[in-house]
Amino acid sequence: MLRTWIPANPVTAPATVSLSLEVEAASSVSALLCVPAIAWAGYVFAHGAGAGMTHAFMAAFATGLAERGIATLRYQFPYMERGSKRPDTPAVAQATVRAAVAEAARRLPGVPLFAGGKSFGGRMSSQAQALSAMPVVRGLVFVGFPLHAAGKPSDTRAAHLFEIGVPMLFLQGTRDALAEPALLRPLLQRLGDRATLAWFEDADHSFHVRARSGRSDADTLQSMLDTTAAWMRAHAAAATPQG
Numbered sequence: 001m002l003r004t005w006i007p008a009n010p011v012t013a014p015a016t017v018s019l020s021l022e023v024e025a026a027s028s029v030s031a032l033l034c035v036p037a038i039a040w041a042g043y044v045f046a047h048g049a050g051a052g053m054t055h056a057f058m059a060a061f062a063t064g065l066a067e068r069g070i071a072t073l074r075y076q077f078p079y080m081e082r083g084s085k086r087p088d089t090p091a092v093a094q095a096t097v098r099a100a101v102a103e104a105a106r107r108l109p110g111v112p113l114f115a116g117g118k119s120f121g122g123r124m125s126s127q128a129q130a131l132s133a134m135p136v137v138r139g140l141v142f143v144g145f146p147l148h149a150a151g152k153p154s155d156t157r158a159a160h161l162f163e164i165g166v167p168m169l170f171l172q173g174t175r176d177a178l179a180e181p182a183l184l185r186p187l188l189q190r191l192g193d194r195a196t197l198a199w200f201e202d203a204d205h206s207f208h209v210r211a212r213s214g215r216s217d218a219d220t221l222q223s224m225l226d227t228t229a230a231w232m233r234a235h236a237a238a239a240t241p242q243g
Contacts, residue, residue, distance in 0.1 A: 015066065021075055023092075023099045031075035031100065033107055034062045039071040041232045042108045043141065044100050046121025049087050052080045057206070058118065061143065064225040070232060071111065073104040077121075087120060094128035105136045112236040116141035116169075119178070119205065123157065130163040139167040139235045141228055144205050147179040147187075155187050162191065167238075169196045169231045171224050173203025198227045 019031040032053055043065060047053045053074035062072040077096050079088045087093065101115055115129070115137045116122045122142035129137060148154040161168070170188060172179055181199075188195040200220050202213035207224065209215050 016062075019073075019103065021096070021099045021103055023078060023096050027078055029076040029078055029081045029096060029099075031073060031103065032062075033071070033073050033104075034066050035071040035108070036066040036069055038069060039108065039111055040069045041236050042071040042073065042104055042111045042113045043228075043232075044097070044104045044113060044115040044117075044125070044137075045072045045074045046097060046100070046115075046117030046125055047074070047077070047080065048118040048144075049120035050085075052076050060221060061118075061225070064221065065228065068225060068229040070229060071104075071108055073100055073107070075100045077124075090124065090127055093120075093124040094131065097125050097128040098134065101134050101137060112138045112232075112238075114139045114141055114232055114235075116143065118143045119146045122146075126164060126168070127160055129166065130160040133165065137166060138238050139169065139232070140164065141169045141171070141231070143171050143224070144176060144207065145170050145172065145179055145184075146205075147184055150177040153180045153183055155183050158187055161187075161195075164194065166194070167196065167231075167235050168194055169198065169228065171198050171200065171227065173200050173205060173207055173209075173220075175202055175204045178205050196231060198224075198231075200224060 016032050016034045019033055020028050021031050022028050053076055065072055077088050077093055104113055113136050115125045117125055122145055126140055188197050202209040203220050207220050208217055209220055
């Protein structure tokens with residue numbers, strides 16, 4: 001049965017609440033919980049390597065999901081919280097993902113939860129799920145999966161995806177320099193029914209499109225949000241998440 005989370009007072013409840021997440025005994029990070037009046041799903045949304053949870057794209061994506069009935073928990077990785085430019089080690093990043101998922105499950109009891117994020121944040125979420133599955137996670141949503149470094153085509157970063165049993169949605173731009181279509185498409189085909197690939201024409205890794213494409217960044221964002229909501233709706237009622 002699909003459950004929804006309803007604030008005690010939907011009229012006056014704040015749209016976004018600031019939180020603090022305990023990652024390890026000596027570490028905590030900031031987070032933002034955005035809950036629509038009635039939430040039928042939740043997304044634990046990690047930021048990319050170069051910009052934190054308050055970046056305009058992150059905020060717009062969270063707002064757009066809220067308009068579609070999906071709550072979001074955005075959060076900082078420890079290095080971003082400290083103001084460092086060097087990303088955390090995978091172990092620290094994965095611990096942060098787990099802390100955020102646990103907090104979302106506590107704040108949104110009974111609401112189907114999905115995890116993932118923009119670029120680096122999505123990859124850290126998938127690594128965490130592959131290493132030790134988070135039972136409450138119904139699926140993963142990647143907002144630009146970073147398959148390889150720019151100019152260095154390879155699919156080795158994706159080997160761990162084959163250890164994941166929950167459904168995965170890949171939102172990818174056709175001009176993404178960090179995910180060559182010729183590499184990504186066959187890789188996801190090998191994942192079979194677990195993977196859904198949605199291409200966004202002329203979008204780069206930041207989902208920017210050129211004016212000559214005849215589309216705007218706003219058009220692309222709306223298409224991404226619609227795709228995400230429809231995919232989550234299809235998987236929200238899954239009876240048995242990966243455990």
